[in-house]
Amino acid sequence: MAESVAATMEPPVGVPTRSALIRLENVHKAYNLGEVQVHALRGVSLEIHSGEFVAVMGASGSGKSTLMNILGCLDRPTRGHYFLDGTDVSALSKVELARIRNRKLGFVFQQFNLLSRTSALENVELPTIYRGLSPPEREQRAREALERVGLSDRADHYPSQLSGGQQQRVAIARALVNRPSILLADEPTGNLDSRTSVEIMDILQRLNEEQGLTVVLVTHEHDIAQFAKRALEFRDGKLRRDRIVPHRQVAREVLPTLPLLEDEKEDPQEAT
Amino acid sequence: MDFWNTLRLALRALARNKLRSSLTMLGIIIGVGAVIATVSIGQGAEFLVQQGIQSMGTNAVFIAAGSNRPGGARLGSWAVKTLTLDDMNAVLREVPLIREAAPAVVGRVQVVYQNQNWNTGITGTTPNYFAIRNWPVEAGSVFGQEEVDSAADVCLLGTTVARILFGEENPVGKQIRIGNLPFRVVGVLESKGQSVMGDDQDDRIFSPYTTVQRKISGITWIQFINASAVSQEASVAAVPQITALLRERHHIRSGEDDDFFVRTQSEVADIAQQTSRVMTLLLGSIASVSLIVGGIGIMNIMLVSVTERTREIGVRMAVGATENDVQQQFLVEAVTLSMAGGLVGIGVGLVGSALISNFLSWPTLISIKAIVTAAIFSAGVGIFFGYYPARKAAQLDPIESLRYE
Numbered sequence: 001m002a003e004s005v006a007a008t009m010e011p012p013v014g015v016p017t018r019s020a021l022i023r024l025e026n027v028h029k030a031y032n033l034g035e036v037q038v039h040a041l042r043g044v045s046l047e048i049h050s051g052e053f054v055a056v057m058g059a060s061g062s063g064k065s066t067l068m069n070i071l072g073c074l075d076r077p078t079r080g081h082y083f084l085d086g087t088d089v090s091a092l093s094k095v096e097l098a099r100i101r102n103r104k105l106g107f108v109f110q111q112f113n114l115l116s117r118t119s120a121l122e123n124v125e126l127p128t129i130y131r132g133l134s135p136p137e138r139e140q141r142a143r144e145a146l147e148r149v150g151l152s153d154r155a156d157h158y159p160s161q162l163s164g165g166q167q168q169r170v171a172i173a174r175a176l177v178n179r180p181s182i183l184l185a186d187e188p189t190g191n192l193d194s195r196t197s198v199e200i201m202d203i204l205q206r207l208n209e210e211q212g213l214t215v216v217l218v219t220h221e222h223d224i225a226q227f228a229k230r231a232l233e234f235r236d237g238k239l240r241r242d243r244i245v246p247h248r249q250v251a252r253e254v255l256p257t258l259p260l261l262e263d264e265k266e267d268p269q270e271a272t
Numbered sequence: 273m274d275f276w277n278t279l280r281l282a283l284r285a286l287a288r289n290k291l292r293s294s295l296t297m298l299g300i301i302i303g304v305g306a307v308i309a310t311v312s313i314g315q316g317a318e319f320l321v322q323q324g325i326q327s328m329g330t331n332a333v334f335i336a337a338g339s340n341r342p343g344g345a346r347l348g349s350w351a352v353k354t355l356t357l358d359d360m361n362a363v364l365r366e367v368p369l370i371r372e373a374a375p376a377v378v379g380r381v382q383v384v385y386q387n388q389n390w391n392t393g394i395t396g397t398t399p400n401y402f403a404i405r406n407w408p409v410e411a412g413s414v415f416g417q418e419e420v421d422s423a424a425d426v427c428l429l430g431t432t433v434a435r436i437l438f439g440e441e442n443p444v445g446k447q448i449r450i451g452n453l454p455f456r457v458v459g460v461l462e463s464k465g466q467s468v469m470g471d472d473q474d475d476r477i478f479s480p481y482t483t484v485q486r487k488i489s490g491i492t493w494i495q496f497i498n499a500s501a502v503s504q505e506a507s508v509a510a511v512p513q514i515t516a517l518l519r520e521r522h523h524i525r526s527g528e529d530d531d532f533f534v535r536t537q538s539e540v541a542d543i544a545q546q547t548s549r550v551m552t553l554l555l556g557s558i559a560s561v562s563l564i565v566g567g568i569g570i571m572n573i574m575l576v577s578v579t580e581r582t583r584e585i586g587v588r589m590a591v592g593a594t595e596n597d598v599q600q601q602f603l604v605e606a607v608t609l610s611m612a613g614g615l616v617g618i619g620v621g622l623v624g625s626a627l628i629s630n631f632l633s634w635p636t637l638i639s640i641k642a643i644v645t646a647a648i649f650s651a652g653v654g655i656f657f658g659y660y661p662a663r664k665a666a667q668l669d670p671i672e673s674l675r676y677e
Contacts, residue, residue: 069671072590074589074590074670074671075671094594094595095594095595095596098589098592098593098594098595098597099592099594101589101590101591101592102591102592103592107590107591109674111583111674113583113586113587113590113674114587115584115587117288126587126588126591127591127592129277130588130591130592130593130594130597131592132274174591178592
């Protein structure tokens with residue numbers, strides 16, 4: 001039954017004539033927790049095109065994290081197909097998935113997940129090591145990526161010497177360093193105060209608009225989803241609503257209206 | 273990811289926890305050091321034994337009166353009267369594998385020089401005895417065949433006897449008393465040290481066998497024959513021929529026990545070397561237990577490290593590390609730990625055996641083989657004990673790992 005629904009389902013939003021960057025066809029995901037089977041996704045079909053900025057929304061348990069893991073090639077659907085850039089990744093081996101994660105995807109996490117006691121530059125270099133780039137090329141790309149998030153002057157700082165917002169910018173630089181086609185951000189502002197959150201959204205919006213980077217953003221905060229172009233709402237493992245964000249916010253315009261917080265002021269280190 | 277990157281990564285990870293890394297390495301250091309020190313001690317012992325066997329003489333064949341068989345009433349060399357000089361001459365005549373032979377008649381005597389006296393062993397023999405046993409004189413000379421024929425009262429001293437009776441004085445030409453008889457010292461033998469059995473071979477005096485037979489023991493037979501074969505193989509091959517000949521001469525019927533026994537140097541050498549080799553092996557294997565314990569230490573610390581770095585592993589996998597990359601990273605870390613420990617351990621082992629030979633005056637032989645084996649073994653320990661933690665790291669689920677607190 002689910003298949004027949006999927007087959008007849010039109011992509012609700014977007015231009016169906018263009019080939020989609022991401023296409024999910026009736027994706028199911030079930031976890032075996034001993035005797036109980038938990039259905040995290042129950043037949044999700046959707047398309048995301050190049051250059052989109054999509055917010056994936058839903059309460060915890062809605063299946064949005066599972067969707068993110070599948071989109072990020074960290075997990076495979078139990079049923080259904082996931083086409084990334086025309087390739088059916090649901091059939092690929094672990095090594096091939098690692099290669100796709102390395103080249104086509106960039107991850108940004110809520111916890112930043114930077115390696116401690118490793119400089120910002122080396123953190124950003126990490127994906128290029130697994131790509132097999134030469135050391136000079138690695139450094140050059142990492143410096144470029146840090147420049148894109150405005151942290152060139154912090155290349156030699158350790159994560160512990162950076163503010164939360166700066167750490168998240170390093171993480172974004174790390175996600176960009178292999179020039180992926182998709183940036184997957186899982187609650188990237190979850191650990192940040194509201195002003196810093198908007199700053200991060202500003203970076204994502206700029207990357208999306210100026211460089212055409214496809215951004216998929218998982219969030220449960222409505223005001224963060226307001227910065228996306230399109231919002232997908234999940235509930236009980238199903239896509240419930242797919243709509244274009246009305247009154248989309250532009251972070252650049254919102255920023256001046258927010259008060260400058262104490263810890264966001266220029267730190268004394270920079271002055272010297 | 274290429275090897276140099278992996279190695280750099282491993283070194284950095286180890287440098288981050290210097291105390292922990294060095295304590296982990298300590299296990300391997302002690303293990304490798306112990307293996308090298310004990311093996312060099314064992315090989316020193318083997319060297320000592322070999323030296324002792326060399327002192328028996330070249331291609332030596334040793335015939336003794338008395339039974340060597342267990343069970344029954346056995347008589348020692350002193351009580352068995354059947355071995356004679358004629359037996360020796362028959363062996364020389366009829367067993368061509370035997371090149372030379374010297375008889376030996378032994379006893380214990382009290383020797384006196386001026387106010388010094390000493391209880392020692394006396395061996396009565398012929399001049400070729402010293403050639404057969406590779407035993408040169410240090411001063412004076414060996415008595416001659418004429419002295420044997422005339423049962424002359426002459427003697428040669430072992431260095432121990434010479435030192436006790438004469439101190440710094442030169443004994444050659446001096447008169448000593450053996451029992452009640454005056455003997456002239458014709459020479460002093462070079463020191464031969466301890467025998468394989470551990471007794472002092474220099475605590476002994478030598479006279480013509482005729483003199484000992486007639487004037488000291490009052491016997492007509494001999495107790496031992498020290499023979500020398502034409503080659504090492506011949507010494508072994510001669511044993512059954514000698515046995516057959518002597519049985520025939522002694523009229524021993526089949527089924528009856530020999531009243532003599534024949535030993536070769538290579539036989540004794542084999543037994544002695546086997547003993548010392550077993551000792552080396554035993555010491556070495558006890559020491560390798562500590563190497564294994566060191567390996568378990570590495571495994572333990574690597575497991576802790578994998579757990580602590582679960583998030584890091586998750587991040588690495590998310591940005592494109594394959595299972596192989598992660599496994600290699602942790603395996604190289606474990607091998608780096610164990611190899612570094614192995615290298616330091618080799619140094620400790622060398623210093624340790626140098627100290628032992630210095631302070632315990634025990635010869636130690638450093639063998640390159642032991643060093644190379646220890647180095648390879650320590651790398652092997654790293655691979656063996658590092659494999660499981662590395663595999664565990666590689667099989668972590670990236671999603672779970674990223675969420676790990």
